Amino acid sequence: MSLASEEMGSRALAKREQILDGARRVFLRDGFAGAGTDAIAAEAKVSKRTLYVYYPSKEELFADVMRKLTIENPQTRALESIEEMSPGDEWELRRDLLELASKIVATMMQPDYLALLRTTIADIHRFPQLGGLFRATVPERALRSFAVFIEKSRERGVVGRDVDGDTAARMFIGPLLTYAVLDGLFAGGPPRPPTREKIEEIVDLYMKSIT
Amino acid sequence: MSLASEEMGSRALAKREQILDGARRVFLRDGFAGAGTDAIAAEAKVSKRTLYVYYPSKEELFADVMRKLTIENPQTRALESIEEMSPGDEWELRRDLLELASKIVATMMQPDYLALLRTTIADIHRFPQLGGLFRATVPERALRSFAVFIEKSRERGVVGRDVDGDTAARMFIGPLLTYAVLDGLFAGGPPRPPTREKIEEIVDLYMKSIT
DNA sequence: ATAAAACAGTACTGTTTAGTTTACTTTGGA
DNA sequence: TCCAAAGTAAACTAAACAGTACTGTTTTAT
Secondary structure: OOOOHHHOOHHHHHHHHHHHHHHHHHHHHHHHHHOOHHHHHHHOOOOHHHHHHHOOOHHHHHHHHHHHHHHOOHHHHHHHHHHHOOOOOHHHHHHHHHHHHHHHHHHHOOHHHHHHHHHHHHHOOOOHHHHHHHHHHOHHHHHHHHHHHHHHHHHOOOOOOOOOHHHHHHHHHHHHHHHHHHHHHOOOOOOOOOOHHHHHHHHHHHHHHHO | OOOOHHHOOHHHHHHHHHHHHHHHHHHHHHHHHHOOHHHHHHHOOOOHHHHHHHOOOHHHHHHHHHHHHHHOOHHHHHHHHHHHOOOOOHHHHHHHHHHHHHHHHHHHOOHHHHHHHHHHHHOOOOOHHHHHHHHHHOHHHHHHHHHHHHHHHHHOOOOOOOOOHHHHHHHHHHHHHHHHHHHHHOOOOOOOOOOHHHHHHHHHHHHHHHO
C-alpha cells in the first residue's frame, strides 16, 4: 500500500522528498526508460523496498517527478516578474528586453532545464498528458507573461499599435529558442550559450520590429 | 555475418532497403527503446533472422536509419533553393519570405519531421554522434542557406547593412520553431500549424527588423 | 527500557526482449 | 529440372529489469 500525501507525518514527507529528489536526478539524466529502479534507489540512498512503500510503480514516481518539475518550475516562475515591468520609453524598453533575453537564455540553457525539455519530449508517447502539462505550465506561461508585457508597453505607446502580443512574444522567444535547441539539446557536451553580443544583435533587430 | 553495401547484388540491396523502410517507420513511431525487433521485422515483412543477416544489431540498424534520414533529408534539401532567390525590392522580399515561411512551417510540422526531431532529441544520450549529425545536416544547413539569402539581399540594398546573416536567420526561423516545438512536439494529437494570418504577422514584423 | 514501526540489504520471481538456433520452404539461374 | 542460396516461422537462450519476500537493524514513541 502506498501513501497519500494527506495522511503522512513529517518524517514520511521527508522520506518522500528524499526519494523524489534522487528520482529527479536519475530521470533527468537517463530518461524514463533508461532509469532503473535500482539506480533510483541508490541515488536517493533508500532501499528499493522503501521506494515501493512510497510509490506503487516507476510510472507513478516518474509522473510525480515531472509534475513537480513543471507545476512548481522555479525557473519559469521567475520570468513572471516580466509582467510587472513597464518601460516608459525606447531606452528603457531596450534595457528591459536585454535583461530579459539574458535571463531567458540563462534559464533555458541550464542543464536541468534542457534535461527537462529532453525528457518531456522523449516520453510524451508513454505519458500523453505530459506534453500538455509541460506546455501549459512552462512555455505558455512564459509566452503569456511576455505578451502581457508587450501589450502594456503598447498601451504606453512605446510599442507599435499593430503588434500582436502573442506573435511579438514568439518573435522574441523564438531566436533564443534556436540556441536552446540547436546549441543545447543537440550539443554533445555542455551547452554553449550565445555571447552577449549575439543577444544584443537580437534585441536591437527586435526593437526595430515592434516600435 | 552482416553484409557491407559494396558487395551486395541488387536483390540484396532491395531487401536491405525493405528492412530500412520498415525500421524507419517503427523507429519514428516508437523511438529506439520502444521499438522491438519483432515489431520491426513484422513491419518490414521480413523474418527476424533475415533482419540479423543484414544488420548485426538493433543499434546499427537504428544508426543507419537515422543516417539516411539526416544526410539524405529530402525536406531540408528542398530549402536549399532559397540560395537561388534574390529579391530586387521590398515587395519581392516580402513575397519570397512569405513563401519561404509557409514552406518551412509545412516542412517542420510534417509528422515525419516532428518524429525525426523527437527521436533525435530522445536518443542523443545513447547515440552521442546523432546530435552533431542531425544538427550539421538539417537545421544548420537551413540556417546557412537562409543566411546566404539574407547576405545576398543585403548586397542588393534591400536589407539593412548592419544585419548579420546568422542572427537574421535565427530571427526568421525562431518564431516558426516555436510552433513546431510548442504546437508540434508537445501536442498530443496531430500538429496544428499556424494560420496564414499568423505567418503574415511574423513576416511583416520581420520585414521591419531587417530593412 | 522496550515494543512497534520504519528501513537497509539482498536474494528471488516473473516478464520482456535482443539475438540465435533449428527445421522447413521458396526462389532463381545453369 | 535441379540445387544452392536466401528466406520464413517459431521455439529457444540469456540478460536486464520491475516488483516482492525475507531477514536483520535502526529509529521513534510511550
